[in-house]
Amino acid sequence: MTSANESTEDGVERRVRVVLVDDHRMFRTGVQAEIGQTERTGVEVVGEAADVDQAITVITATRPEVVLLDVHLPGGGGVEVLRRCASLMTAAEDPVRFLALSVSDAAEDVIGVIRGGARGYVTKTITGADLVDSIFRVQEGDAVFSPRLAGFVLDAFASTDAPPVDEDLDRLTQREREVLRLIARGYAYKEIAKQLFISVKTVESHVSAVLRKLQLSNRHELTRWATARRLV
16 A cells, blocks of 8 residues: 555655544644645645535535544534535545544544444544545545544444444434533533533533433433443
């Protein structure tokens, strides 16, 4: 296999067109800077998006080889982007491939996007050089995971063709799941808002939605619910 910094057999530098989907502008800027500092990356960022609808518009317009996709996005999360791009992923010619790039290493997030069709999942602690290598590998059709995640992905699919579906959990959006986990871990609303880069009012709205969807009365019941499902 040719490495990310090598040329093809005819001497032409390999290039991969990428769309970057993440709701934090500063993070998108940082990723581009990391890619740019990697010698002879061959990676060209042809579009950016901050939410699900923007992602669909940009991906459809640019048809990149690889999409770097955050798990938690306004409008339904990375899973919703994958669902709406299903036909692009299965195209006979020039399929669009997805690599999840997220701060979360929670099992339900990883399994959710892999079940949705992503070719890999790496965390945001990855180095620029390793990210570029992962992009090229995904473009070539490989499955790529951060080392810590690969084991439980294999375990999850070892006994069945697909991981079991928790219907209650599936009612929640990706962002609601993240708020749920932090509430169950004992975080205050202000702490959650700071960690997720959202307002306290938005945290309150997410908590209310979670309690309503799960038919729970308060955060203590929510904590017991999450602990019973090993989400904490």
